[in-house]
Amino acid sequence: MIELCDVYKIYDEGENEVRALDGVTFRISEGEFVAIVGKSGSGKSTCMNIIGALDVPTRGTYKLNGTDVSKLSDNELAIIRNKTLGFIFQQYNLIPKNSIYENVELPLIYQGIPASKRREMVISSLERVGLADRLHHMPNQLSGGQQQRVSIARALAANPPVILADEPTGALDSKTGKDVMKFLMSLNESGKTIILITHDIGIAECAKRIIRIHDGKIVSDTQNIPKPENLE
Amino acid sequence: MSIYQCLKLALKSISGNKMRSFLTMLGVIIGIAAVITLVSVVQGFSNDLVSTFDSIGTNNITVTLNGRGGNMNIKPEEMIQLADDNRDLFSGVTPSVTLVGAVVKYGSVNISSSVYGGNEEYAKIKDYAVANGRFISYIDTTNRNYVCVIGTYVANELFGMSDPIGKILKINGSAYTIIGILEEEGDSTETSTDNMVIIPYSVASRLARNSRISSYTFVATDSASIEPAKSIIEDYLYDIFEDEDAYNVSNLSELVDTIEDLTGTLSTVLAGIAAISLLVGGIGIMNIMLVSVTERTREIGIRKAIGGKRRDILAQFVIEAIITSGLGGIIGIIVGAVLSTVLAKLLGVSGGVSLGAIILSFSVSVLIGILFGYFPAAKASKLNPIDALRHE
Known part of the structure; x- marks a missing residue:
């Protein structure tokens, strides 16, 4: 491919x-x-x-x-x-002023997916990395490992191959x-x-x-x- | 990305930097408030002037006779006849005699008042209404009846609570029977139009020093007939005096036009000066948007890397600029409306901000956002995602 x-x-x-x-x-x-x-x-x-x-x-x-x-x-x-494509960066590259939820939601917004479906996808993606309980935390409230998991969740959110x-x-x-x-x-x-x-x-x-x-x-x-x- | 998402993003960014956003808006706020205040105060002033003249009557044509070395050979009847002969152009005419500072006396009370002489059409032409009793009639003028119609100030001062109709007062020593009281025009004070007495012109001309009538007020049927009516009067008078300096025929609508022209120019100039502060405000927005783009370079890189298109980034920043300036515009409109109301009160002119001014200034502030937000937004949207991601 x-x-x-x-x-x-x-x-x-x-x-x-x-x-x-x-x-x-x-x-x-x-x-x-x-x-x-x-x-x-x-x-x-x-x-x-x-x-x-x-x-x-x-x-x-x-x-x-x-x-x-x-x-x-x-x-x-x-x-x-x-x-x-889903990107995972060394520096996580989360948007610091957005919550975990908003960060993971971002690629879905750019895809134009409706809000209700977005929510479902964001939560299921965060569940995969085990952070579904941190939806409204800000990136700087999480450890490095957790932030990297958020960035993985973001990469996975739109389900890219x-x-x-x-x-x-x-x-x-x-x-x-x-x-x-x-x-x-x-x-x-x-x-x-x-x-x-x-x-x-x-x-x-x-x-x-x-x-x-x-x-x-x-x-x-x-x-x-x-x-x-x-x-x- | 939908407009809703852009709005959400923009509001978040603005509320995340409240102080900075407010200072950025300040330029637009001051500009819009200045435009609205100046324009509405000048407009109010102009409207007041025009309505003052309108109440006097813009269709009125005032004729003043200077005579030629005292050789005054026009009788009031001739002037009235002139109007009667041209009924398609004139809807009325009255001789007009003015006597300022006449002594009006009833019993032991003395007041100083303005006395006007007119015919039965005088009230209609000057737009006065009779509240009680009747106005001077045709018979009163031809018979030289010593009757008078008084203003509310005179009625209050001389008669207090009692009914003045039928009573006899003295003007400069001669006795007049009161036949009517005018409706309150001003505020019933000594200096208002309510301090006046109207008597038949035929009687008034005797009161006047040289017993001649040197002023007439013609009423044109409508604004279109003002000019032809004026030339008829002028031709008529020229035939008699053969000297253009011997008379003066004037109409207020010319004056009103001049005033409207003048205040129009004045408000344009003032608005132009205020618009410069709007321009400065716009540059302030552009400046802060450029700072914001630099600060958020990395964010822009992230957005692009995960699929933000050029137009998404462009929309995000343009809408942020529009909201900043639009919000400034709304605050500016409110400040301007308050300020112009207060100023109008202080200056004693009629206030009120026109809806047109509000719509216009709001559109201008949004336009400023688009205009000055576009350049920084375009800069952001063209960032290379790789460089933007490396930006510290």
């Missing part, structure tokens, strides 16, 4: 150009759990931005469910981000980080395609497939037997 074909992302084209992605090609099928691993500056974030329809490649094609995303307009990209997690454990202690990873694995079991971006090989070991990126190029792409115990 995700298909990157000879994708380049080049900044400042010319003499001092930076090739953040230098001819990347891979496919991810539905239901996979893929970890994209690389050091900082390796191009993994750029890769995530392109898969997340936040950015378009300089050259090459990116097909999502058969549509060439690199040719879409701003509006169409927004619709894809809204309906097909693909979840993009960018260093989801980066800001958490190892115990809560482990919980988050276990939750992602269970999500994958339930059929979601999960793409995990990380620099931590221990975290990446939770995935079923590991793609290593270095200097904008793929250096290895291997199947993996998930080893959540490495998280300790």
Whole structure:
């Protein structure tokens, strides 16, 4: 369902150009759990931005469910981000002035779902992460792990087939980080395609497939037997 | 995203920064209040002036004869005949004699009053009504009857509670029988129009120093016949005097037009000055919206990342600006209405804010929100989500 074909992302084209992605090609099928691993500056974030329809490649094609995303307009990209992808960020990226409920509701509002149905979806999504009793708390009243769970609930709210997690454990202690990873694995079991971006090989070991990126190029792409115990 | 959601968001953002929102609105509040106050006070003043002239009668044509070295050879009957000959243009005419500061006496009580001489049409032309008794009749003028109609001030001062009709009072020494009392026109004080006595013009001309009638009031049938009526009078008088300086024919409607022109210009100029403060208010809104966009860059990034479209972000910020300025507009209208009522009381002009002014100023404030909110909102909507998310 995700298909990157000879994708380049080049900044400042010319003499001092930076090739953040230098001819990347891979496919991810539905239901996979893929970890994209690389050091900082390796191009993994750029890769995530392109898969997340936040950015378009300089050259090459990116097909999502058969549509060439690199040719879409701003509006169409927004619709894809809204309906097909769910984002989980390292810094949780909750809106601080909105309650937990309002944060999770946001993607549904942009989708134009009526209020009564929204409420149902928000609550069921928060139930999945075990925070249905915190609807009216503000983000800063919750711990880091809880905030990350809210951001997972937000990513799940619109029920997108693909979840993009960018260093989801980066800001958490190892115990809560482990919980988050276990939750992602269970999500994958339930059929979601999960793409995990990380620099931590221990975290990446939770995935079923590991793609290593270095200097904008793929250096290895291997199947993996998930080893959540490495998280300790 | 629906308008309702945008409204909710905007109200949340405004109430989350109450002090800042209020200060931002202040520019619009002051601007709108100033426009409303200035325009309504000037309008009230102008309306008062115009209605004063209207009560005198805008269809009235005043003819003043200066004569030529005392050679006054027009009789009142000739002027009345002139009006009678042109009934399609004139609905009435009265000779008009004015005697200010006449001594009016009944028994031992003396007052100083204004005495006017007119014919049977005088009351109708000057818009006076008789409350009690009757007005001067045609017979009174032709027979030179010493009768008079008095205002309420004169009646109260000289007769108190008793009925003045049939009693005899003295004006500058001559005795007149009271035949009627006018309705109260002003407030029955010494300086109001209620301090007056009306007598037949034929008698009044004798009271006047040179016993001649130098003023007439013609009434045109309608505003369209004012001009032709004036030229008929002018032609007639020119034939007699052969000198344009010997008489003056004037009509109040010209004056009223001039006054309306003048106050119209005045209120436009004042509104223009006040509008400058509205402009400043608009720039204030733009400024604070730009700050708000910068402060919320990360929020905008999050919104875009989870599916907010450009127009969603645009709508969010434009509506926030509209609500800020619209709310300022509403407060400004209330402040302006209160202020103009108070000012109208203090200045003694008729107050009242027109619905048109309220609708106009509310629309202007909303327009300011759109105009000055659009630029910051467009800036927000064009933010790149990746950069916006990285923004600290």
